[in-house]
Amino acid sequence: MFDDILNSFFGGGGAGGARTHRQPQPGPERGADLRYDLGITFEEAAFGTKKSIKVPRSETCSDCKGTGAAPGTEVEICPECHGMGQKQTVRQMGFMRMQTLETCNRCHGAGKIPKTPCSHCHGDGKIKVTREVQVTIPRGVDNGTRLRIAGGGQAGERGGQPGDLFVYINIKPHQIFKRNGNDVYCEVPISFVQAALGADVDTPTIDGKIELKVPAGTQSGTVLKIKGKGIPFMRGEGRGDELVTIKVLTPRNLTDRQKKLLEQFEEDIDDQRVHPEKKSFLDKLKSFFS
Numbered sequence: 074m075f076d077d078i079l080n081s082f083f084g085g086g087g088a089g090g091a092r093t094h095r096q097p098q099p100g101p102e103r104g105a106d107l108r109y110d111l112g113i114t115f116e117e118a119a120f121g122t123k124k125s126i127k128v129p130r131s132e133t134c135s136d137c138k139g140t141g142a143a144p145g146t147e148v149e150i151c152p153e154c155h156g157m158g159q160k161q162t163v164r165q166m167g168f169m170r171m172q173t174l175e176t177c178n179r180c181h182g183a184g185k186i187p188k189t190p191c192s193h194c195h196g197d198g199k200i201k202v203t204r205e206v207q208v209t210i211p212r213g214v215d216n217g218t219r220l221r222i223a224g225g226g227q228a229g230e231r232g233g234q235p236g237d238l239f240v241y242i243n244i245k246p247h248q249i250f251k252r253n254g255n256d257v258y259c260e261v262p263i264s265f266v267q268a269a270l271g272a273d274v275d276t277p278t279i280d281g282k283i284e285l286k287v288p289a290g291t292q293s294g295t296v297l298k299i300k301g302k303g304i305p306f307m308r309g310e311g312r313g314d315e316l317v318t319i320k321v322l323t324p325r326n327l328t329d330r331q332k333k334l335l336e337q338f339e340e341d342i343d344d345q346r347v348h349p350e351k352k353s354f355l356d357k358l359k360s361f362f363s
């Protein structure tokens with residue numbers, strides 16, 4: 074294409090060059106790329122999946138092989154552009170003579186028009202179809218990952234290759250998990266008694282439920298790491314981690330008996346030993362106000 078333009082700008086060569094009668098023929102042109110946004114679940118992104126998508130696109134007509142002429146019939150040189158596929162206009166701009174090229178609107182750049190148009194594509198050389206495309210989504214894809222399906226785009230012009238289809242991954246939010254890179258995040262609530270005494274707590278992972286050992290004396294906001302329970306890496310072996318934030322719940326709507334038990338507990342405890350942070354906080358307060 075670019076060569077053709079160069080030819081018509083600089084071609085015809087030599088000094089005052091005798092112009093040839095053979096006009097440059099427009100060459101094949103690759104088709105446009107297509108974009109498809111595909112929504113998938115958190116788990117599908119983690120472990121990979123196969124999806125069938127419907128893509129509307131243009132394809133080269135199989136009846137006429139893209140010429141637009143009914144099979145067995147001739148094509149003739151376009152009378153509008155005389156087979157150039159382009160029309161030249163010359164404008165004088167000050168001292169400059171500007172030559173511009175425009176695609177011929179009669180033959181759409183082909184330089185030829187069918188005598189008898191192909192009945193399948195009505196002479197376009199292309200047909201609009203909706204193709205069902207199987208997309209293999211590898212494990213570990215992330216939001217915005219782009220998968221290329223070679224040749225899945227629009228039909229090329231004048232026998233050119235079709236463009237590519239690009240599938241952009243869009244991961245739907247999960248009700249439990251969040252993700253950052255290959256690490257998975259979630260929050261697990263436990264009672265203050267579990268936090269104080271330690272407990273094995275049912276914890277979700279993307280592989281299913283596991284028992285997470287929460288050590289005695291765990292504070293709210295503590296993050297516990299479960300190694301290797303994150304998202305598999307897209308390339309190579311291994312997986313990210315799961316990071317569980319422990320949320321210690323403060324009990325509400327206590328009965329009178331429960332309140333009494335807690336008051337007894339409060340009287341019984343030795344703050345120095347049980348809540349060392351509280352002592353150092355009170356000391357800081359004292360020095361702040363003095």
Ligand SMILES: [Zn+2]
Pocket residue numbers: 134135136137138139140141142191192193194195196197198199
């Ligand atoms: Zn056709």
Ligand SMILES: [Zn+2]
Pocket residue numbers: 151152153154155156157158159177178179180181182183184185
């Ligand atoms: Zn033309």
